[in-house]
């Protein structure tokens with residue numbers, strides 16, 4: 001349930017752990033929200049609306065940060081940030097800036113959604129946590145280069161990898177029974193065996209691909225905020241076959257993952273947060 005509320009600023013009291021979750025589309029955002037018992041407060045931003053949930057695990061932790069009533073808790077702001085790396089980066093940057101200006105910066109940004117799984121490493125319905133968030137098609141075609149492609153870093157610009165905090169990746173992977181590996185960000189969904197093989201050759205550790213992670217990570221990095229990416233596998237990466245997509249199963253896996261995330265974030269220490 002979403003409670004309509006007008007709020008002139010982002011928050012009224014400092015949360016224990018302040019997390020921005022950026023999905024691409026509302027159905028993914030709502031799958032994440034289903035993990036939380038509380039109803040949402042709608043927080044309007046200039047170009048988007050955050051759905052805010054204050055979540056407490058059933059048991060809390062000895063090391064958890066303290067909420068207003070003394071119990072450990074995590075504040076999740078859920079944002080349907082748009083499809084593709086550019087739109088996702090713009091929306092995430094807007095939310096990060098609004099929070100910073102309000103004096104309540106985020107501790108963590110999570111890019112979450114469905115994604116394609118490289119087979120056999122990431123079966124349909126499984127969950128992948130990125131230990132590396134990689135821009136797979138940011139660069140130049142170069143017939144003389146290995147694989148016929150030069151990443152943008154080889155051209156002297158930017159970055160193509162972001163690395164989430166190791167301890168957080170380890171703990172989230174364990175808690176959610178996910179697999180950890182590289183998650184690729186692409187601007188074009190892979191639709192052929194040849195393209196899948198090309199990506200695997202260039203990125204042997206790739207387990208999944210999506211279209212937003214790198215954009216979200218770029219926005220987080222600009223604010224010095226750690227990032228995490230979670231992909232629930234809805235389809236195999238390879239020849240386009242819409243009939244093979246299992247979006248419902250992937251959305252259910254996303255809900256399940258977020259149901260297990262709160263205790264991990266409650267016990268995420270400031271030392272680890274430095275990543």
Ligand SMILES: O=C(O)c1cccc(C(=O)CC[C@H]2O[C@@H](n3cnc4c(=O)[nH]cnc43)[C@H](O)[C@@H]2O)c1
Pocket residue numbers: 024025083084113114115116117186188189190209210211212234235236237240242
């Ligand atoms: O091919 C189609 O007909 C088609 C119809 C509806 C949606 C799509 C998408 O590609 C949705 C992209 C959306 O979902 C994520 N996603 C899911 N699977 C993959 C994938 O194999 N490769 C890349 N992205 C994927 C992505 O993050 C977008 O948010 C296609």
